[in-house]
Amino acid sequence: MSNASEHAGxxxxxxxxxxxxxxxxxxxxxxxxxxxxxxxAAATHENAIGTEREMERHRAVAEMINSIVAGGNSVRRL
Incomplete structure (x- = not known):
């Protein structure tokens, strides 16, 4: 992923x-x-289909979202 895409994300x-x-x-x-x-949002990515590379990205996104839910944020816990 390019720096511009990472920054946009x-x-x-x-x-x-x-x-x-x-x-x-x-x-x-x-x-x-x-x-x-x-x-x-995490479930959407967990259930996504596509190429192996696309599914790998979806799994990574789902893991990130799930970690936000599990850990809350720096201000307060969700």
């Missing part, structure tokens, strides 16, 4: 995390719903 992750935290802060989504959104 990191930016997207940071933006999504900030949006989910803001939604919780504003009372739009409780923490258990946010964790559910993340679990759904």
């Amino acid at each position: 990191q930016a997207a992750l940071s933006i999504c995390e900030a949006l989910l935290l803001a939604m919780n802060d504003c009372g739009l989504l409780p923490e258990h719903e946010i964790a559910g959104v993340l679990r759904d």
Whole structure:
């Protein structure tokens, strides 16, 4: 993956995390719903099909999302 793609991915992750935290802060989504959104996203990648290389990437993404759910974030636990 190119540096530009890696940076775009990191930016997207940071933006999504900030949006989910803001939604919780504003009372739009409780923490258990946010964790559910993340679990759904992980499941999408766990169930993806494609070439071996594509599936490897999907598994890595699912593992990353699941680790976020398991470990929370630097501000508070989900």
